[in-house]
Amino acid sequence: MHRSGAVMAWNVFKFCTALRGLGSIMILLVLGVVVVTYYAVVVVNYGPSLYAAGGPGGVDSFTAFAVLILFHLLLGMLLWSYFSVVLTDPGSVPSSWRPVIDEEMGDTVPLTGSEFGGSMGLKQLTVHPDQPNPGVRYCRKCNHLKPPRCHHCSVCGRCVLKMDHHCVWVVNCVGALNYKFFLLFLLYTFLETTLVTLSLLPHFIAFFNDEEIPGTPGSLASTFLAFVLNLAFALSVLGFLIMHISLVAGNTTTIEAYEKKTTTKWRYDLGRKKNFEQVFGTYKKYWFIPAYSEEDLRKMPVLQGLNYPSKPDLDAQEF
Template sequence: MYISGVTIDLNVFKFCTSLRGLGSIMILIVLGIVGVTYYAVVLTNYGPALFLGGFDTLASLTVLILFHCLLVMLLWSYFAVVFTDPGTVPPNWKPSVDEERGEVDPLNEVELSNLQSDPSNQQIRYCRKCSQPKPPRCHHCSVCGRCVLKMDHHCVWVVNCVGALNYKYFLLFLFYTFLETTLVTISLLPHFITFFTDGEIPGTPGTLATTFLTFVLNLAFSLSLLGFLVMHILLLAANATTIEAYEKRNTPKWRYDLGRRKNFEQVFGMDKGYWFIPAYSEEDIRRMPVLQGLEYPSTLDFNVPEF
C-alpha cells in the first residue's frame, strides 16, 4: 500500500495467520468464564441453599440439576467443535462429474493440467492458493491456510473452522450455551436485584462481586447468542452457510434448498436419537454421503456456475 510517499507493507493474510496464535488462549478464556459462572451459581448461591430446607431446597435442586445437565452438553459440544476437523479436500481429489458433458467422467491428468493453467474455468472450481480443484461448497480459509469442506466461517472462540464435519456440533454449542446463559441470568436475577436494595446482602465482597460479574456476563452472552442462533437457524432452514448467504441473495432459486426437513437432515442426520448430541450414528454415516462434505444434491443443473 502506498500513502503520501510512504510504502506500507500490509498483508491481510499475515493478519489472518496470526489469529492461529490465539489458540489455547481462547479456550482458557471460555473455561475461565465457565469456572466463574460455576463458582457464582453452584458454590456461592445455590449450593449452600440446598441446606435451607423447604421450597429453597427444591428450587436450588432444580436449578443445579438443569445447570449441570446443560453444562455437560455445552462442554461436550464445544470440545467436539474444537477437536473435530471441519473437513479437508482428500489428497489427489478429482471431480467425479464432468459438468460440461453432464455425465460421470473423472478428469484425467491432461484436463487437470489445463484447469491449473486456466483457473478462471467456471465449470470446475479451483483453488489458486492450494493449487487443487475444489468440491462444491468448499472454500479456502486464510486462517487455517487450507480449503475447508462446506466452510461456514472461522470461529476464534472454538479455534477452528466451522465446516461440513463439525457444523452440527457448532449449532448445538450455540443452542446449549444460549440455554445455559439464559438459565444463569434468570437464576441470578433475584441476587442481582438485591444489589439495589437497602437491605443487608449476605456474602463477602468477593462473592458479591463474582455474582454481579457473572450475571452481567451471562446476560450479555444470552442476548448476543440469541441473534446469532436465529441467524444460523434461518441458514439451516435454507441449507446455506454464512459464506453462501450473499450468493443466495443473488440467486432466484438456491440450488441446495431441498426443503426444511431435508435441509435439517443434511446437518443433523436422520436418526432422531442423535439430533441433540454432538455425534452421528453409524447408520447415518453409512447411508448419508452428504455428511462427508464432498457431494451435495442440488435442485439445479450442474451447469450453473458456483463461486
Template sequence: MYRSAGVAMAWNVFRFCTALRGLGSIMILLVLAIVGVTYYAVVLCNYGPALLTGGGTTLAAFAVLLLFHFLLAMLLWSYFSVVFTDPGSVPPNWNLDFDVERGETAPLATSELNSQQSVALGNTANPRVRYCRKCNQLKPPRCHHCSVCGRCVLKMDHHCVWVVNCVGALNYKYFLLFLFYTFLETTLVTLSLLPHFIAFFSDVEIPGSPAALATTFLTFVLNLAFSLSVFGFMIMHISLVSANTTTIESYEKKTTPHWIYDLGRKRNFAQVFGNDRKYWFIPAYSEEDLRRIPALQGLDYPVRPDFDGMASNEMFIR
C-alpha cells in the same frame, strides 16, 4: 503506488491471520475461565448453600443445579467436539466431474483432470471445476480456502476464534449445538441470578463475602451479554440451515430464490443434523445417517430436482 498499497494490504491481512492462529489455547482458556467463574457464582456462592436451607428453597436450588449441570455438560461436550473435530479437508489427489443437471459426481480420468485444471485456471466457457491457487488443487463443491488455517475446508461456514477452528461440513452440527446449549445455559444463569442482581442494588442486606457478591454481579452481566448475542447468532444460523446455505455463501450472494441446494426445510435440516432424531441434540451421528446422507461427508451434495442447470451453472461455479 497502487501495487505498493496492494502489497501492504496483503501483508496486513497475513499478519492478521497469523495473529488469529496464535490465539490458540488462549481462547480455550478464556472459555474455561468464564465457565469457572459462572460455576463458582451459581454453585458455590448461591445455590449450593441454598441446598442446606430446607423446604421449598432446597427444592428450587436442587432443580436449578440439576439443570445447570446438565446444560453445562452438553455445552462442554459440544464445544470440545467443535474444537477437536476436523471440519473437513480435500482428500489428496481429489478430482470431480459434476453433472449439475443430475447432481451426480464421478472421478475424472487423468487426461480429463489436466483439461479441467486448465479450464478452471483460465477458460470460463465451461467452468465446472474450481481451483485453489493457494493449495494448488481442485476444490469440491461449496469448499472454500481459509486464510487462518491455511487450507481448503469442505463446506466452510466461517473461522471461529472461540473454538480455534474452522466451522465446516464435519463439525457444523456440533457448532450449532454449542450455540444452542450456550444460549440455554446463559439464559438459565441470568434468570437464576436475577434476584441476587436486583438485591445488589437494593437496601436489603445480602449474605456473603464481598468477593462472592462481586463474582455474582460479574457473572450475571457476562451471561446476560452472552445470552443476547448468542441468541441473535443462533437465529441467523437457523435461517442458514433452513435454506441449506452457509455464512460465506450468503455473503457471496449465491443464495438466490433458486438456490440449487435448497431441498426444502425438512431435507435441508437432515443435511446438517441427519434423520435419526436420537442424535439431533448430541454432537454425533448415527452410522446409518453417515452412510445414507453423503452431504455429511462434505464432498457430495444433492441439488434441487427442478434445478435448471444451464441457468444456474454460472451461479454455482462463481
C-alpha cells in the same frame, strides 16, 4: 502499485497469523467464564441453599436442587458440544478427489477422461485456472481442485468443505463435519446463560436495592460478574442462533448467503425437513447430541462434505 499490493497482502497475512495466535487464549477465556459462573451459581448461591434454614426438603432447597441439576446438565452438553467443534476437523479436500461434473456451476456435461486421466491433464488445469469454463473450481492458494460448496480459509490456510466461517471462539473453522456441533454449542450456550441469568437475577436486584446480602465481597463480585457476562452472552448468542437456524432451513451457509445472487430459488434447498437432515442426520434422537448414528455416517454422503443433492431442473444461470 505492485508495492501497495504487497503491503496489503502482508497486512492480511499478519491479521490471519494474529487470529491463529488467539487459539489458546480464546479457549482459556471460555473456560474462565465457565469457572466464574460455576463458582457464582454452585459454590456461592445455590449450593449453600440446599441446606439453608428450613433444611433439605424445603421449598428453597427443592428450587436449589432443580437449578443445580439443570445447570449441570446444560453445562455438560455445552462443554461436550464446544470441544466437539474445537477438536473435530471441519473437512479438507482429499488429495484423491476428482469431480465427475461441475456441480458448483450446474454443468451436467461429464468431464472427459483426458482431463483427469493422467498427470498431464491435471497439470493443464493447474496452469490455466482462468480459462472460461474448465469444468471445475480451482483454488490458486492450495493449488488443487475444489469440491462444490468448498471455500478457502485464510486463517487455517487451506480449503474447508462446506465452509461456513472461521470462528475465533472455537479456534477452528466451522464446516461440513462440525457444523452440527457448532449449532448445538450455540443452543446449549443460550440455554445455560439464560438459566444462569434468571437464577442470579434476584441476587442482582437485591444488590442494587441495598438489601443485606450474605457473603464476602469476593463472592458478591463473582455473582455480579457472572450475571452480567451470562446476560450479555445470552442476548448475543440468541441472534447468532436465530440466524443459523434460518440458514439451515434454507440449506445455505453464511458464505453462500453472502455471495449468492438475490434469487427466490437455491439449488441446494430441498425443503426444510431434508435441509435439517443434511446437518443433523435422519435420526431425531441424535439431533441434540454432538454425534451421528453409524447408519447416517454410512448412508449419507452429505455428512462427508463432498457430495450434495441439488435440484437438477434449476438453471445454473439463476445463481
